[in-house]
Amino acid sequence: MNRAFASRWARNVFITVCGLIILMYLGSRLFTHIDLALYGYMVGTVVFIGGFFYRFMAWADRPPTRLILTKGLRLLFRRSTPQTAADHLVVYKFIWNRGWYRWAQHILLGWGCILSAFVTFPLVFGWMYFTMENNGYYTVVGFGIDLMKVKADGILAFLFYNALNFTAMMVIAGVCMALYRRLKNMQARAEQSFVYDFLPLYLLLFISVTGLLLTFSNVFLHGWGHPVMSMIHQWSVIVTLIYLPFGKLAHIPFRPMSVLARNYREHYGQQAPKACRVCAANYVSAEQAQDVMNVLKSNGMEFTTPEGYQLAELCLPCRRKYRMSRFSGVPTHEIRVKEANQNAKG
Incomplete structure (x- = not known):
């Protein structure tokens, strides 16, 4: 298998993209529910996968990282792993110790981005979509399976339709809190740089604002300017996906590795x-x-x-x-x- 590829990076990217295509084929019922208007997001995701594997493999090949990953994986099924995962990946307890302001900022930014991804990518790859067979009711379909029926003008439908608007407001609030801290905190001002610290925040802010403007255009302007704003929003997401593995935002997909490091420290600290x-x-x-x-x-x-x-x-x-x-x-x-x-x- 390894001889068929120029490098491990090429092999991993190829296998991942093939797996993604297979999931698209199964989830969209043989590609019959793929929205070609979202084609740009697919391309951006493939580029992100290539960049992520490049960054991850360069990081994982370092001797300290390789050691912690190897021993951390052996300890993955410790009794304390669920609690550690909840502290590091759900409630961000380690940030709470630094102060409630930074904790709230990370909760809004982190969960705003994660929930946006959970909504966006299933729609982009056809893993989730909506059909209307009975007048006034939508059927929520996930991976080709009818999951539930919701009333078109009901509360659940409202939450489904506006999920990305809610997550966008979470991200905007988190970005504003982060920018305020970076402009006012003297230590942050001394250590930060525009490209590494401010640019990721501006990208997230731009994506969120343009996403809300799409809803504003549909609801209040009857679709005026929607095609142009849709392209601007789509390009902002694509650029961010390409940039994500190589900038500060890379710690979002890398964050699960902290559970392995914590398991390593806790287990061997008791020896x-x-x-x-x-x-x-x-x-x-x-x-x-x-x-x-x-x-x-x-x-x-x-x-x-x-x-x-x-x-x-x-x-x-x-x-x-x-x-x-x-x-x-x-x-x-x-x-x-x-x-x-x-x-x-x-």
Whole structure:
């Protein structure tokens, strides 16, 4: 199989696109419910798949990432995995610890984008569509199966029709909160750049605003300007899909990997501890310390000290003291005095 492709990247993209076509064939009842007006989104998605695999494979081939992914997958079925997945992927508990404002901002942005994708892509690829056989009632069809009937002027139909409008308002609110913080917070202002930090927010804002303008055109202007606005909106989505794997927004599809990293830290953190070679304090598990040394060795960076042990075998305070000793010539790392702020929080 590998000999048929120029690289693993080409193989993975080909298999994924073929699988997508098969799902389109089955979900749209033999391509009979494909909306060609959404053809541009299909092309943008295929380009996104190619970019995503390129970025993911470049990231996953790094020795530290490969190690965490390998061991994290082995621990995927831990009892705590559902709770970890909920904290990292649903409620963003790790952001709540940084403050309610940033948590609300990420909830609005994250779930606004995710729910928009859950609505948009099934419609684009024909996995979900609506038919009307009985006057006044729509049939919701998913992967060729009639799921439910809804009244055309009922509350469920209203929610279906306006789902993307609701998610667009969520994204707009989240983007405005993020922009306000980036303009007012001094630390954010010092660290940010236009291309990496502001451009993704402007792209999301532009997509959301043009999407709402489509509804505004239909409801209040009786369709005036709809074709032009539809093309503008479609091109904005395509450009964002192409950009997504290579910018800051890439952390959205990469986010599930955090569950594997958390499983790794929690599982091996409960194993036999590793004692610091200088102060004898337990600072990490023996497995994690050995993994760090193996990764450094694979990159040709062992950091062996004159005493014969590796820098990774020192706790953080002793490691800082050792670095000081290399500059000052005084063996500060051998002075067994606890730092005043060693266990400081905040």
